[in-house]
Amino acid sequence: MxxxxxxxxxxxxxxxxxxxxxxxxxxxxxxxxxxxxxxxxxxFLYPYDVLRLSRTLAVSTDQFIDTYVDVVLRQDHYFPEVLLRxxxxxxxxxxxxxxxxxxxxxxxxxxxxxxxxxxxxxxxxxxxxxxxxxxxxxxxxxxxxxxxxxxxxxxxxxxxxxxxxxxxxxHWAALRRRFASDPWGLEGPEGSRARMAFMAAYNLDRFRQFVFQSSFLKRYRIKKPLKMKLQRDDEALLMFGFEWIGLFVWGIPSKRISMR
Ligand code: SF4
Ligand code: SF4
Structure with missing residues (x-):
């Protein structure tokens, strides 16, 4: 798109x-x-494409990215593109x-x-x-x-x-559009913040681990019903990931995610 x-x-x-x-x-x-x-x-694959393809192939999003795509960061671009190999x-x-x-x-x-x-x-x-x-x-x-x-x-x-x-x-296109200018500062588009944003958009299984197995829930407050939903619902997690990228990268306020 x-x-x-x-x-x-x-x-x-x-x-x-x-x-x-x-x-x-x-x-x-x-x-x-x-x-x-x-x-x-x-x-070009969009985040939802990667989710659907990985599920139909019964592989993790991590394995899918390793096996089936090339992740390309073009010069003067601030977010990589994902191309089906x-x-x-x-x-x-x-x-x-x-x-x-x-x-x-x-x-x-x-x-x-x-x-x-x-x-x-x-x-x-x-x-x-x-x-x-x-x-x-x-x-x-x-x-x-x-x-x-x-x-x-x-x-x-x-x-x-x-x-x-x-x-x-x-939803992704609206967020992707913001990457037309550099949000990363000195760290650049290959830094750790950019890698985390990429994970939230494209590597959903990793992102789920990040949400539930890191200090994420100590740093961000989300309501219990949403938390339970994110554990089992991939599409809800993808939408949550987009929302979190908005908050994490640009500070766009979220009704569902607040800093502790
Ligand atoms: S298979 Fe032929 S008709 Fe169908 S979309 Fe491809 S080029 Fe067009
Ligand atoms: S380009 Fe690949 S994924 Fe797309 S319709 Fe053709 S075979 Fe399927």
Whole structure:
């Protein structure tokens, strides 16, 4: 998901799709380009993608990060990006690509769900509200748009079960946007505070250990029902992690977390 200001919305490639506007697309195993789009990708994963993929693969988030992704900190960026690893073999297929399609289809990343649409989030500085924007941008080799099946953004989003992904990713996008400027000071984006923020967003099993097995609960006060929820509910922990990053990095007040 790209986070867009008014000025850069028109700079993105692809055709913007308005709500209610229709487009044709159908992707199926019989199509000549089947699986071509799952190769040679810069596929960015969001925190919720990592959670879903690690759960479906029955590995810890730690193992998932070690095995399946590259964590890249680009020069002059203040938070790393998480990219799904591609095989080194010819054509660089995605590590989850099989002859019959995607091996993690039911938990495939947000970007894969919406493909060949791309979703952005438009921030309105006047109202402080965020709304989604969509672009249709199939690569040239993609034959899906020549099929007859018709969609709107809404029907395609529902068909791909992408709505919940959007909701989860939007929370992260709002926080991620703040990393456009350096919050780390002398410590830099590879320092211990930055590593802790990364853990809270992407390495949820480690973050749960941190919350329950370190001095975290001596330093932060949270109510007992929430504490119990965080022990067993991954999505609640992820949202809590975002809230804690806001408080920990920028001092954004939280109704649920207070300093002791
Ligand atoms: S290239 Fe397009 S039509 Fe072909 S498999 Fe990928 S999404 Fe489907
Ligand atoms: S996760 Fe699945 S859908 Fe996404 S690129 Fe890999 S194989 Fe394709």
């Amino acid at each position: 790209k986070y867009l200001d008014e000025s850069d919305q028109h700079a993105l490639p692809g055709r913007p799709i308005a709500p209610g506007e229709t487009f044709t697309f159908h992707c199926h195993p019989g199509i000549a380009c089947f699986n071509q789009c799952c190769r040679h990708l810069n596929l 591609m095989h080194e073999t010819q054509g660089h297929p995605c590590v989850f690509l099989t002859e019959t399609g995607c091996a993690v289809y039911s938990d495939r990343p947000h970007t894969c769900r919406l493909f060949p649409m791309e979703q952005g989030a438009r921030f309105d500085a006047a109202t402080g509200r965020t709304s989604p924007v969509y672009f249709f941008r199939p690569p040239e080799f993609c034959l899906g748009p020549h099929e007859v099946k018709q969609w709107t953004v809404q029907s395609y989003t529902e068909d791909q079960a992408a709505r919940h992904y959007y909701d989860m990713t939007l």
